[in-house]
Amino acid sequence: xxxxxSITAFAPATVANLGPGFxxxxxxxxxxxDTVVARLTPTPGVTIDAVEGDDAxxxxxxTRNTAGIAAAATLARAGLPGVGVAxxxxxxxPIGSGLGSSAASAxxxxxxxxxxxxxPLRRSDLVGPCxxxxxxVAGRHADNVAPALLGGLVLVRSVDPVQLVRLPLPDGLVxxxxxxxFELPTxxxxxxxxxxxxxxxxxxxxADIAAFVSACYSNDLPLLAASVRDDIVTPARAALIxxxxxxxxxxxxxxxxAASVSGAGPSIFAFCHSEPxxxxxxxxxxxxxSGAGLAASAIISAAECPGARVIx
Numbered sequence: 001x002x003x004x005x006s007i008t009a010f011a012p013a014t015v016a017n018l019g020p021g022f023x024x025x026x027x028x029x030x031x032x033x034d035t036v037v038a039r040l041t042p043t044p045g046v047t048i049d050a051v052e053g054d055d056a057x058x059x060x061x062x063t064r065n066t067a068g069i070a071a072a073a074t075l076a077r078a079g080l081p082g083v084g085v086a087x088x089x090x091x092x093x094p095i096g097s098g099l100g101s102s103a104a105s106a107x108x109x110x111x112x113x114x115x116x117x118x119x120p121l122r123r124s125d126l127v128g129p130c131x132x133x134x135x136x137v138a139g140r141h142a143d144n145v146a147p148a149l150l151g152g153l154v155l156v157r158s159v160d161p162v163q164l165v166r167l168p169l170p171d172g173l174v175x176x177x178x179x180x181x182f183e184l185p186t187x188x189x190x191x192x193x194x195x196x197x198x199x200x201x202x203x204x205x206x207a208d209i210a211a212f213v214s215a216c217y218s219n220d221l222p223l224l225a226a227s228v229r230d231d232i233v234t235p236a237r238a239a240l241i242x243x244x245x246x247x248x249x250x251x252x253x254x255x256x257x258a259a260s261v262s263g264a265g266p267s268i269f270a271f272c273h274s275e276p277x278x279x280x281x282x283x284x285x286x287x288x289x290s291g292a293g294l295a296a297s298a299i300i301s302a303a304e305c306p307g308a309r310v311i312x
Contacts, residue, residue, distance in 0.1 A: 006039040007116040011107035011308035012151075013093050014100035015177060016143040016263040019228035020208035026100070026143035027153040027169075029177065030301040032093040034104040035311070036067055038112035041084035046072045053091035062087070066133035070106035071113045073129030078120045085113055096183035098263035103144030106133035111149070111308040123149055123307075127162050138186040144263065151307030153216065167216045170224060173303035174278040176256070178247060178285040179267040180294040184240055189264035192236045201232050221257060221273055228258035228271065241266040243292025247285040254284035275300065 013032035018025040041047070046062045062068025067089045075081050087109060095101050110126040130145035146154040146164050157163040208227045215224035238244040238261055247268045251259035255277040256270035268285060272278040282298035289296040 004040060005116065006037055007112045007310060008035060008037045008312040009108045009112035009115065009308055010035050010311045011104040011111065011148045012305060013104060013177075014144045014147045014263075015175065015267075015269045016100060017230070017233065017261070018212070018269075019230045019234070019258065019260045020205045020212065021143070021155070022230070022233045023141040023143050024156050024209065025153070025212070026147040026156070027175070027303060028147040028151045028305040028307050029099070029175065029299065030305045031299050032099060034067075034092050034101070034108045035090040036105070036108035036112045037088040038071065038109065038116045039086045039088075040116060041086045043084045044082045045084060046075070047086045049086050049088050051089045051091065054095060057095055058089070058091075064136070065089070066102040066106040066130075066137055067109035069133035069136055070110045070129050073132045074110045074113045074121065074126060075117070077125060077129055078114065078117060080117055080120075083117060085116065087112075094179060094183070096185050097179050098184065098189075098261065098265040098267040099177065099179065100144030100148055100263060102137050102186075103130065103134055103148045106130040107145055107148035107308040111310065115310050124162075124164070127164065131159060131162070138264075139190060147307060149307050152304055155213065167213060169216060169303045170219045170221055172273060173221070173224075174272045174275055175301045175303050176251070176270040176272060176278045176282045176285065176298060177262055177267050177301070178282060178289065178296050178298045180241070180243065180289045180292075180296040182242060182266045182294055184237075184264060184266040186264040189237050189240065192240055193233060194236060197232050205230065205232060224271065225257035228260055230260060234261050237261045237265045241268075243289040243294055244268060246291060247288040250284040250288040251281045254281040256281045271303070
């Protein structure tokens with residue numbers, strides 16, 4: 001390794017929860033994501049040279065930025081804490097959008113740093129360092145970092161120890177994500193969650209997660225649509241999103257299989273069984289947000305997408 005050597009990595013945006021799978025289910029998206037350049041330096045430790053595309057919201061302090069935390073944790077996990085690394089981060093998605101912004105920064109940094117020092121760690125080994133980064137800003141969970149790193153649809157069985165299950169996706173499934181021009185901090189979205197739930201809600205939630213997994217393996221789109229239901233987290237968060245409930249209703253009226261809040265919000269996602277329907281759904285959801293006085297942007301993505309990778 002020589003000073004000045006650099007590696008660039010990209011990590012995608014993600015949709016988490018997917019209805020009933022709070023802190024358990026997440027999938028990677030195409031298009032949006034964060035890019036990190038990691039460069040070897042002669043001075044031990046991690047520094048952050050620059051952050052772009054964040055409207056000056058993110059800290060250059062590596063102990064307060066998920067890219068810096070994940071980079072340092074990756075070096076420690078690799079047994080190389082004395083290596084010097086400088087990071088440059090380019091944000092490719094809005095902060096506080098419910099698309100795993102902090103997770104994408106962490107995943108891109110972990111992949112870049114691991115490659116920079118010779119790839120001593122497997123991709124699955126990087127999940128732990130990224131969870132450490134997420135814990136500093138959004139809670140100790142892996143439903144965003146796991147798909148951001150591994151791609152596809154991931155079920156998080158456990159965080160301590162890390163146990164992940166890759167799930168198949170039904171053929172031809174398309175994801176629409178519409179993001180209103182409205183920031184909803186993750187901590188505020190978590191604070192809105194109910195402190196207790198009824199036994200009936202818990203039983204229904206467990207049944208829906210089981211049905212969701214079954215639908216993925218059996219290629220059963222009607223069952224998938226029926227299982228993307230949540231009476232616990234989604235109502236609490238939708239109430240914080242102007243036009244959120246209307247956007248979900250508009251998606252279903254336009255032909256979506258299902259719709260719910262993406263992660264902590266305010267983005268809303270919808271599952272569709274074709275791109276033409278997805279285009280119609282995206283338009284309907286944007287119109288719903290417009291009715292609430294919010295401009296919104298939309299992306300349409302295949303449901304099966306790759307995770308973080310070295311680019312350039």
